[in-house]
Amino acid sequence: MDFFDQNSFTIFLMACAVVYVVLSNFLQKKFGKSERLMEIQKELNAINKQVGEASKRKDNAAVEELMKKQSPLLSELMSLQMRMLPITLGLFIPVIMLLSAVEPYMLDDSKIVLFDDGLLSHCDAIANDLVYSNCLLLNPTSHKGAWVFSAEAFQNNAQVAQNATAFYVEKGKPEDVFLQAKQHSIIDIVLGAKTISISPYTDKANYTIGETVQLHANVSEQADKVDASINNGTFYFVDLPVPLPLLNIRRLVGTTGVFILFSFVFSLLFSLAKGILKKMNIYLPLVSDKTVEQKAAEQRQAEQKSSSQGKQA
Known part of the structure; x- marks a missing residue:
């Protein structure tokens, strides 16, 4: 709580x-x-x-x-x-x-393991195609609005890439959420370090209660593990009375x-x-x-x- x-x-x-x-x-x-x-x-x-x-x-x-x-x-x-x-x-x-x-609203976030095994139960179409997947059922108690789906790739127990996308349950719009990404840095590229990128996506953008969301994450190289974090449509934000100058942002998401x-x-x-x-x-x-x-x-x-x-x- x-x-x-x-x-x-x-x-x-x-x-x-x-x-x-x-x-x-x-x-x-x-x-x-x-x-x-x-x-x-x-x-x-x-x-x-x-x-x-x-x-x-x-x-x-x-x-x-x-x-x-x-x-x-x-x-x-x-x-x-x-x-x-x-x-x-x-x-x-x-x-x-x-x-x-x-x-607030961090405790109800969900962690889901994504698989690249080609199983229908995991909403994965083809095995070993570097697209990791799983299914998320929107039950009657699911929150309506913008949801954030964040995918993370791991190698040797360390996070090597993270990216996020949004989908919408019966309402919501892109400006409602803040999407964070952690890809390879310029230093990694200069040093010639092995880099991995990840691109999360869903089978569609808008859903209704009772539907199943197909979660997918396209990884540039084979990863030891790929996880998904779902915020269940609940997150802390503050809506400003007027947009911030230059940035043109009206909603601030996160602490x-x-x-x-x-x-x-x-x-x-x-x-x-x-x-x-x-x-x-x-x-x-x-x-x-x-x-x-x-x-x-x-x-x-x-x-x-x-x-x-x-x-x-």
Whole structure:
């Protein structure tokens, strides 16, 4: 039984995205020197403006001097960005893995072994023709809508290829689902490694309850095993009020895409809130930076502490 349903998991993802954004900013500030990164960006913007003005005056000496100032700042900027990368990935990857583990509608997915034995009971027409098959009966309780059929090829107990297709039970459309593929990589091709591709398909696209779906997967080479994963027409998704710009996607399927979108939106809101609080000179732990007065007070305390320690010595 799933711990979450569609709506509760969406709310849970929103809450996790808020925590992720706050924690990510805190870690980047503490260990990645994000404040210094912002200072460098401001300095570079100022230098670029000065370079533009000097270029208009045709003051080559000034341009050369400014470029000398710019070079070490760019090196430091690259260094800080590389320093932040492991912090970002070190937090993002475990979070996605944990959230994906509790994604709803995963427990009812079916695993079916595909055969290339020519048996009618397996819906396979010809033996050893590299087309692996099996039958799937749509019973009265089957979910109506878009179904995803994912085929996986294995050699030496390792997955070497994966691809997916969709079919529709009495309703549904292509944009309802997200199809993932894992074929051979460019590196495999360059290295000349043995590559296998797999192409899943069904005997037709649209079905009604009570019919039998013929599952087929055409594999480029003989595989030790070919499996099919069927999501039974149930999966987690979020329909957006408007399509995403450029991508023209309105439905996000799966935890990763939804979480990334929520994190992006909350990150923008977080930055906006920080800017407002900074202008209002208000300090909130984990959100805004300390006020000028607080920083000055801390500096005075540090100087007094250093001075008292020096006298004691």
